[in-house]
Amino acid sequence: MSFSHFNRRLHLYLALSLMPWFLMYGLSSIPFSHPKWMDAWFNDGAPMWTTRFDRSYDLAVPANADLKPIGARIVKDSGLEGAFGTYRNNEREVNVYMYSFWKSTRLTYFPRDKRLLAEDMRFRWDRFLTGMHARGGFEQPGTLHKAWAVTVDLVCVGFLVWIASGLIMWWQLRSARGWGWLALGGGTLLFAAFLWGL
């Protein structure tokens, strides 16, 4: 097998293997790029969040506390399991956002009122896609979460190999070099203009 043959096959089989991710990242970019369209499309008047429970709860939250263990405690005390992130936008509340590809739940703890509110998000295809798109990172415990993060890295490497193998394939087509230079140069110039002017 010549290098050229290997390169073409690598380009092809890599793309076929990673096709679900390419498609997912492509489709899920639409709601990111046009959130207003999606809201108009899916807005049928149904509430985005429905209350699962709203009960009294008491947990000390120091001002500069590490939020991760606090979030973990709130999740555990709620009887829930799964990936989560903890945020604090203001002193009045601590927000824990729990997510899977199909379901999202938010837990809001109000330290002053000693109250914990749990709400489930309704399923929407645009949210499902953006949730998949945004999923990544090695912070969540558990082999599966880390495996997904490793897969995201592999998809990125796949994109880079795709560029490199594509450039080699183009270069081997002598008759396409002229137009290819024009396309590559035009794209690079336009991108540089955005970098400078945006």
Add this chain to the structure above:
Amino acid sequence: MYLALFLSPWVLIYAISTMAMNHRAFFQKLYDGQIVMFEKERELTYAGTFPESAPPAAIAVQILSSLGMDGAHGARRIADGRIVIHRAHPVAPRRITLAPATGHLLIEKEVFRAPAFLERMHRRRGFQHDYALEDTWGVSVDTFIVAMIFWVLSGLWMWWEMRATWRLGILFAAGGIALFAFYLTTL
């Protein structure tokens, strides 16, 4: 092919930025938890006036125009009454803080750090501000989205035209789909 060559800078930036975002915790550690940091660029006293009820958005437009920095931005009034304007830019975003009582204007420039730059480029969408260049970027992002979907479809068709690659192709495609389906049902 020509579409891919034209869009290769976008493919490159989205691939590298995704890796950077996937390893955000590592980079945060690398920069002592401060990937985004501003340094003072200049200070001045702003002589212009605003109507008392002027919203932060209107104040921001006036200030940015007078500084020759008009462009995509966000503005808010913070608790002590100061107006904070964030002027977006891929390479060098600025933070401009105005104390309306004294007219004191502080202009800070974000220190360039690769992970922050990559994440900015990844998240920039267009169509959010009243600037033609913003919308042009949005069109380029939309073109990239259409191209990605087109590449999947055209790639499938090109593969199907090459009989010799059917068996291995089905194996690789099925492997990818199976792994993706596994994640869908378990994560």
